[in-house]
Amino acid sequence: MELTKNITLGIYLPGETFVHRLDPRTKIIASVILIVLLLFIRSYEAYGIFLIFTAAVIFISGIPPGFALCGLKPMLPVLVLMWIFQLFLYRTPGSDVIFSWWIFSATDTGLHMGNLITLRVLFLFTVTTILTLTTSMVSLTDGLENLLKPLRKIGLPSQELVMTMVIALRFVLILAEELDKIVKAQMARGVAFDRGNFLQKTKKIFPVFLPLFINAFKRAEELIIAMESRSYTGGKGRTKMKTLHLGRVDLAAGLLIFLFSALIVFIIVSIQPQI
Amino acid sequence: MNLSVRKIVISGILGAISILLGVTRLGFIPVPTPAGHATIMHIPAILGGVLEGPVVGLITGAIFGLFSFLQPGAPFFADPLVSVVPRLFIGVVAFLIYYSTKKINNILACILAGAFGSATNTVLVLGMATWRGYLPPEVSISIGVLHGVPELIVAAVLTVILVKGIQRIRSIEE
Structure with a gap:
């Protein structure tokens, strides 16, 4: 996969x-x-x-x-x-x-x-x-x-909205790698993602989603601290x-x-x- | 209006998860119907609304909508009125429901927010698709039942699990 x-x-x-x-x-x-x-x-x-x-x-x-x-x-x-x-x-x-x-x-x-x-x-x-x-x-x-x-x-707040879009685009690849790792880790533990009927397949997304979201939120907290410590204030007065x-x-x-x-x-x- | 760094970052990352679920097709659960699958790409928008308020929910929904317009998964999404506009409301509705029922019980509020957020997506998207003439009304209704119901259940369950998980991590870190 x-x-x-x-x-x-x-x-x-x-x-x-x-x-x-x-x-x-x-x-x-x-x-x-x-x-x-x-x-x-x-x-x-x-x-x-x-x-x-x-x-x-x-x-x-x-x-x-x-x-x-x-x-x-x-x-x-x-x-x-x-x-x-x-x-x-x-x-x-x-x-x-x-x-x-x-x-x-x-x-x-x-x-x-x-x-x-x-x-x-x-x-x-x-x-x-x-x-x-x-x-x-x-x-x-x-x-x-x-x-x-x-x-x-x-x-x-146009600059801030653009920043949001850019973060979203940037993080797609970072989170994709993360997702890959999670899926592989779960497969190593014996989860067969491609098998089972609709209900069984749906159940298998839970052990992928929780770590994905929690890791994403951890990264978000880190990024917030990084941006705040560099005094990011959005677009106002920025050259x-x-x-x-x-x-x-x-x-x-x-x-x-x-x-x-x-x-x-x-x-x-x-x-x-x-x- | 001013956006705090927190709001910018969290809506950006939730938007990224939405996009990721779309490009990897992980956000689509195969359901045995003609249209093929139910979606869970709207979950980040619901979470944004529940965890960070209506603004984050709105922006996350907008990113989700914009993405599904620019890289559409189904032909009728190639119309911004179907793909972008309905998605703006997901997070806002989830927030309103969560906020008004939070005092009764946190878990119940999560379930309701997930369910209503998901229903908002289903009803508004199919409504718009019908109104714009991409789908005949009877097809919309059957898709709504066949897809909307599993989506609603999955969204409600996932919202509870994810919100509880993230809230627990946050309380540990504080």
């Missing part, structure tokens, strides 16, 4: 490519634009263009494609199941039945809906993975803090040693994203069928 093998979240692959050299703010804004676009795309043409775009970004950034997608592996069975689920259960009046068996029947709208939603899931995953693989945690924090600074004016600067690459990337989203918006508005 290898739990930590397929985690790509929170990992940064250092590099010197065009994508790596971009200002983190540019990358964050670009990712947000792409995610928003994904929520509105409902046609295969637009997804095709999206695929070419993301493939190009992966190629330019020098991420091994297999590595970028390996985080998807544990999700695949669920995706397939949900696709089948959509295929048979989603229907609107007037849709054609394309396949039927016993009490189940698949409709063309179900197929369309299943495809579109699955594609959306895959692309959402890819966009966020590319962002975290090409941006170091420090610059991601700097970028987010910088972008969310205006929210301070309406009383939202940076390294400030962010937008360069020529950012202008180029901005233009690219603008053209790309214009194209997608054009497809969404004019070609896409309205459901």
Whole structure:
């Protein structure tokens, strides 16, 4: 049982490519634009263009494609199941039945809906993975803090919230190692995690959960002391040693994203069928 | 509004556990239904609400929601109205229930907080998914019963065990 093998979240692959050299703010804004676009795309043409775009970004950034997608592996069975689920259960009046068996029947709208939603899931995953693989945690924090600074004016503790997000991302890998150790320790004591029916399997999560949470809380206490003893006070009055600067690459990337989203918006508005 | 270091760190780490349960698929308990599994990824949000108050519960829920939006486990989570918004309430509801019943009995309060927090997740997520048209109402109701009930029981039991465990560790350290 290898739990930590397929985690790509929170990992940064250092590099010197065009994508790596971009200002983190540019990358964050670009990712947000792409995610928003994904929520509105409902046609295969637009997804095709999206695929070419993301493939190009992966190629330019020098991420091994297999590595970028390996985080998807544990999700695949669920995706397939949900696709089948959509295929048979989603229907609107007037849709054609394309396949039927016993009490189940698949409709063309179900197929369309299943495809579109699955594609959306895959692309959402890819966009966020590319962002975290090409941006170091420090610059991601700097970028987010910088972008969310205006929210301070309406009383939202933006810097503190960004810090929370960063702690969460950082600790995923640390806790994953911890979890691996706990699972192995319990297996050495004879717990067979992959055997048994639903009830037996559920019971087996208890001896994993308790140590995991207690260790996590112990780490939290240590981190609190460490941060307090370094006088962390959140964002108020804090200055940076390294400030962010937008360069020529950012202008180029901005233009690219603008053209790309214009194209997608054009497809969404004019070609896409309205459901 | 100001967030203390304590609130920042604890919501961050609980959020990390939520994400971890998602990426390792450990947070999914296989249930023999069409949708495949019940989730326990919302437990950290419940714990955050019970142990540290509504703000931590809210932030942990937000991290959980954001993660399930960006790396969705099921297609209808690829819509922030289904994945993020309902999750904000888990920790807050758990806190309110725990706080109002704590005086009667600590263990009972934990059970109720776990159960209600879990029910909040089930009802709001499925409600939103139905309202947004991803699931037909009758399917939602059957998922709600088939998944919601085991989730609710597991959440209630886990909340008691974890809260008691963590409270004991804390009292020893103090």
